[in-house]
Amino acid sequence: MRAAAEFGPEWLAARLAALLPAWPAVSVAVAFSGGGDSLALLAALCALPRRRRPRGGLRAIHVDHGLQAASRAWARECRRLAIALDVPLAVRRVAVVAPRGTSLEAAAREARYAALARLLRDGEVLLTAHHLEDQAETVLLQLLRGAGLAGLAAMPVQAPLGRGVLLRPLLELPREALRAYVTHRQLAWIEDPMNADPRFDRAFVRAELLARLAARWPGAPRAIARSARHAQEAQELLEQLAQADLDAAADGDELAVTVLRRLAPQRRRNLLRLWIARRGGRPPGSRQLAEIAGPLLAARADAQPRVEWPGGGVRRY
Numbered sequence: 001m002r003a004a005a006e007f008g009p010e011w012l013a014a015r016l017a018a019l020l021p022a023w024p025a026v027s028v029a030v031a032f033s034g035g036g037d038s039l040a041l042l043a044a045l046c047a048l049p050r051r052r053r054p055r056g057g058l059r060a061i062h063v064d065h066g067l068q069a070a071s072r073a074w075a076r077e078c079r080r081l082a083i084a085l086d087v088p089l090a091v092r093r094v095a096v097v098a099p100r101g102t103s104l105e106a107a108a109r110e111a112r113y114a115a116l117a118r119l120l121r122d123g124e125v126l127l128t129a130h131h132l133e134d135q136a137e138t139v140l141l142q143l144l145r146g147a148g149l150a151g152l153a154a155m156p157v158q159a160p161l162g163r164g165v166l167l168r169p170l171l172e173l174p175r176e177a178l179r180a181y182v183t184h185r186q187l188a189w190i191e192d193p194m195n196a197d198p199r200f201d202r203a204f205v206r207a208e209l210l211a212r213l214a215a216r217w218p219g220a221p222r223a224i225a226r227s228a229r230h231a232q233e234a235q236e237l238l239e240q241l242a243q244a245d246l247d248a249a250a251d252g253d254e255l256a257v258t259v260l261r262r263l264a265p266q267r268r269r270n271l272l273r274l275w276i277a278r279r280g281g282r283p284p285g286s287r288q289l290a291e292i293a294g295p296l297l298a299a300r301a302d303a304q305p306r307v308e309w310p311g312g313g314v315r316r317y
Contacts, residue, residue, distance in 0.1 A: 026056050030129075035192060035195075062091045066094070096108045119162075123164055126164055133206070133210065136220070139227065140205050153235045246275060253279075296316050
C-alpha cells in the first residue's frame with residue numbers, strides 16, 4: 001500500500017510543479033465525472049492551502065453524455081460534491097451520435113473532449129484523472145486494433161486542447177492510490193455501470209484482460225505503461241524525421257512528388273502522416289496510406305489519381 005499512502009495534496013502539488021514550470025501561477029479546470037478518480041484529483045487540489053492553489057483560479061467541468069437514465073442525477077450529485085469542496089462547477093450536456101463503424105465509447109469520448117475544448121479559457125490547464133491502469137488499458141486496446149507507434153504511445157501526459165492545455169498528472173499512479181485517498185477522506189463517488197459492462201471494449205479489457213494479467217504478473221500495468229513511454233519517445237523521433245522530410249518536400253501547402261519519390265516507402269508514409277495531421281484531416285487507414293505512398297506517386301505524369309477515406313482525401317496533380 002506504499003503507493004496509496006503517497007497520493008494527496010503534497011504529492012499532487014509536487015507533480016504539477018514538475019510538469020508546469022509556471023505552477024501555481026496558472027488557471028486550472030478539472031474534468032470531473034464524479035467518479036472516484038476525478039473526485040480524488042479535485043479533492044486533493046481543494047485540500048491545498050489557498051496560497052498554494054492555482055492563482056488563476058480552480059474550477060471543475062462535468063460533461064453529461066446523457067447515455068444513462070441517471071445521468072441528470074449524476075450531474076446534480078457532481079454539483080453537490082463541488083459545493084462541498086467549495087469549487088465552481090460548469091455542467092455541459094452533449095448529444096452523443098455514433099456514426100456507422102464507430103463505437104459508442106469512441107463517440108462519447110470525442111463528444112466529451114470537444115465540449116471540454118470549447119469550454120477551456122485562454123491558457124487554462126485542463127487536468128484529467130487518467131491513471132496507471134487507464135494507460136495500460138489504452139495500450140492493450142490500441143494493440144488489439146493493430147495501431148502503430150502513435151497508438152501504442154497511448155495517452156500523452158500533456159497535449160494542446162482548445163485554447164488551453166490538457167494535462168494528465170496521474171498516469172504513473174495506480175487506481176488504488178486514488179481510491180484509498182477518497183476512502184480516507186470519506187468521500188462518496190459515482191459508479192457508472194458502463195465501466196463494469198463487458199459489452200464495452202474498455203470494460204472488457206479492464207475486467208477480463210488486465211485483471212488476469214495483473215493476477216499473474218502484478219507489475220503488468222506498470223510494465224505496459226512503461227512500454228507506452230518507450231513508444232512515445234520513438235514516436236517523437238519519427239516526428240522529428242518527418243518534419244525534416246516535410247521541410248524538404250513542402251511546396252506551399254502541397255508536397256513535391258519528385259522529393260517524395262526519393263524517400264524510402266516507410267519515410268514517405270511517416271511524412272504523409274505528419275502532413276495530413278497538420279492539414280487537420282482524419283488519419284487514413286494503413287491501406288489508404290500505402291496507396292498514397294505507392295500507386296498514387298507511381299502513376300503516370302498526366303494522371304490525377306485520388307485516394308479517399310472517411311474525413312479526408314489526397315490528390316496528385
